[in-house]
Amino acid sequence: MKYYFTLQYRMLNRHLRAFGLYPILGYLLAILLFIGGSFYIFSKTEYAAYIYAFFALSPLTLLSETKRTDFLKSCFPAKDYLKIRIAENLLVTLPFLLFLAFKNEWLVLLALALIAALMARFHFNNQFNYTLPTPFYKRPFEFIVGFRTTIGVIGFAYFLTIMGISVGNFNLGIFSLLVIFLTSFSFYAQPDSQFLVWIFSNTSRSFLIDKIKTGMAYVTVLALPILVGLGYFFLEKWNILLVFWGLGYLYLLTIILAKYAAFPRAMNLPESIFIVASIFFPPFLLFVIPFFYRRSIKNLNTVLA
Numbered sequence: 582m583k584y585y586f587t588l589q590y591r592m593l594n595r596h597l598r599a600f601g602l603y604p605i606l607g608y609l610l611a612i613l614l615f616i617g618g619s620f621y622i623f624s625k626t627e628y629a630a631y632i633y634a635f636f637a638l639s640p641l642t643l644l645s646e647t648k649r650t651d652f653l654k655s656c657f658p659a660k661d662y663l664k665i666r667i668a669e670n671l672l673v674t675l676p677f678l679l680f681l682a683f684k685n686e687w688l689v690l691l692a693l694a695l696i697a698a699l700m701a702r703f704h705f706n707n708q709f710n711y712t713l714p715t716p717f718y719k720r721p722f723e724f725i726v727g728f729r730t731t732i733g734v735i736g737f738a739y740f741l742t743i744m745g746i747s748v749g750n751f752n753l754g755i756f757s758l759l760v761i762f763l764t765s766f767s768f769y770a771q772p773d774s775q776f777l778v779w780i781f782s783n784t785s786r787s788f789l790i791d792k793i794k795t796g797m798a799y800v801t802v803l804a805l806p807i808l809v810g811l812g813y814f815f816l817e818k819w820n821i822l823l824v825f826w827g828l829g830y831l832y833l834l835t836i837i838l839a840k841y842a843a844f845p846r847a848m849n850l851p852e853s854i855f856i857v858a859s860i861f862f863p864p865f866l867l868f869v870i871p872f873f874y875r876r877s878i879k880n881l882n883t884v885l886a
Contacts (some may be wrong), residue, residue, distance in 0.1 A: 666701035727768030839875035
């Protein structure tokens, strides 16, 4: 059991180094982002504890994936397997449990800890024979794959919108809109293979424009129900809604350009620093977007020129 967690710790450190971060710096950044995000959620809605519990339980479904649990069962005796599964589930939820304790949400804390421990006895098959239809069938591939893998998160965002409208909480509705945009940003995390870029007959510039137009159109499809709902029930706050909508488009543009500024590798520390800096200081986008655009054209020219 000790060997298993030591191995997981070393693998995590290797992933952080591959990303371009010293492990200690990566852990510090993760802690700061977690604390900042936690305070933000609890400052925006009275239902924060339940939203928090949802985010805490979501990664546990990945830990309970059938192929993974079958592999662990083949490596460890049944008694040790159960100890490992309970321990890793509680370890993943520990930061959430500590913050819930800080907020005196004891009932949600106990329920979350109990569910996390019980989930160690179950496994889930993430492979389906049924192909989930999407509204993105014409233009591959980021939104098709992303929609199918994050359908639960997208559905949860719509649920938050309905809750925000029903209780008259505009901030909760804005949070649900941010969830949609952040989820869409994650669709561009994986780099394209050079072959999937090479098969296009576009120039580098037209390839980028096509990617941006597709991304803008598809994120609009996902965000439109929230925008219409909030706009109708909070008509006096349309100006605030438009600001967040516009910023969402700007950051999506930045993410797409960052993906190809790093091409053919995945986005790494340099791109992440620029993106984070522009989030904390939006005017920095005036420098970041042209910079990423020039880098993208240069990288794509090696394949498309």
